[in-house]
Amino acid sequence: MDPIYEKGQGAAVALAEAATVRPARSGDLDAILAIRNDAIENSTALWTDTLQTPAEGAAWLAAFLDKGAAFVAEHAGEIVGFGVYAPWRTLEGFRHSAENSVYVRTDRHGLGVGSALLDVLITSARAAGYHVMIADIESGNAASIRLHERFGFQDVGTVREVGIKFGRWLDLTIMRLAL
Template sequence: MNPIYETADARVRAVTIRPAHAADLDAVLAIRNHAIEHGTALWTDTPQSRDEGAAWLAAHLARGSAYVAECAASVVGFGVYGPWKDYSGFRHTVENSVYVAEGQHGRGIGAALLGTLITSAEAAGLHVMIAGIESGNAASVRLHERHGFEHAGTVREVGTKFGRWLDLTLMRRQLG
């Protein structure tokens, strides 16, 4: 299979970014539920069931807005984008999510996934991409800065997890 995103970064030469398939569900769900259980990127304590995950992934597959990173035949990360808000006036704006499997961070996989999401959203004619990031998530803030996202503001203490308040940093990138 041909990679759809090529990178000169030696750390990620063995990684292929490709559109997700329905068969990726279990691998994607494992990465997503690990993030729910152990981190503050997703502000819920409830792991996603297989049925919920299947519906979520199917919506992305229908739009062509889900990609996975594959290394040695294993899915080591995924990225998606979808509607930021449901009202029709927001239809040209999407929000992204990028998750890399524990143990694979810092190899450039997140960067390869986010680059693919931006290219895909631009090809789809979308106008703006938003990221909503827990303010203490230095890796994600850096990742988005490196891909041309600007800081659009921080909303303090709008979330809670693990017994503390969480701040939300919004970042914005013009597409096209």
Template sequence: MVPIYEKREVVRVRPATTADGEAIRAIRNHAVATSTALWTDTRQSPADAAAWLAVHLARGSALVAETDGQGCESGESGEGSEIVGFAVYGPWRDLDGYRHTVENSVYVREGSQGLGIGRALLGALVDAARAAGHHSMIAGIESGNAPSVRLHRRFGFTEVGTVPEAGLKFGRWFDLTLMRLSLED
């Protein structure tokens, strides 16, 4: 568990479950509507979100961060617990030659950024990908998202390139910074 002193709460990272789906969907849809972290204008419906999460759950590649509440010590989500972020990894590309490389996504609920939640999620996600035997992890980050670039650097990710004007959102073109981490020691 990670103490979050500013809020006098404890945040715990654990594997996601089907029951976390609506909280994950709410965080993801907020990012779709308000940020350049996710380059789509399409919010997930409950059915789409459930299908997307089911793929990650089957792979064992979805984590959530929750505030402390009854049950957190025992590994169960308890009353009073609240999902404040999630992280997933998935195939970087669909072709089998890329099967040992994964791409990460880390999202923290609005109002909870800057408290160490992203750091806790990314650390646990990197550990999970290593344990699953993956070779490398890629992060595709909107180039102006300095906090995300810094977070990934802290974990040893290195910038491997920038693709100018790779995505369009809110009527503007955005550059994509690609970062890579070797998952093998």
């Protein structure tokens, strides 16, 4: 049985009405892929126009599962969000810095799901020995910026016009949390 994380026990999850967070499993791929591909199609959260195939999604997810760095949020028996963390950069000098990604199904925005996931990601990355967590956020994503600020992330800068999607240039806000 997978552990269920509860607020106040060091690895959290959410308000009971929002979701319960647990480690992701390979069987969660379809729900994760649906959320991920929706973000690709309809938002600037992921800077790609190419939807992820089931085979690509399985390989992508497996890399996180092998490290225990993927979590899902469930509500009423459905996956309503997912979060992952990974090394921020591949060079060994960055080995103690992780980057997080949190995605919530659009019909569950604003209900605490993102908070539940981010809380668990921070706790898990800290337990895994990371020293800093980075969030690279499209600068227009005010909800994600506010979410990270609530957890103590500090804005360390914005890189202007480094991405493009939907025919417009995108700025990248970089946020940092010491773990």
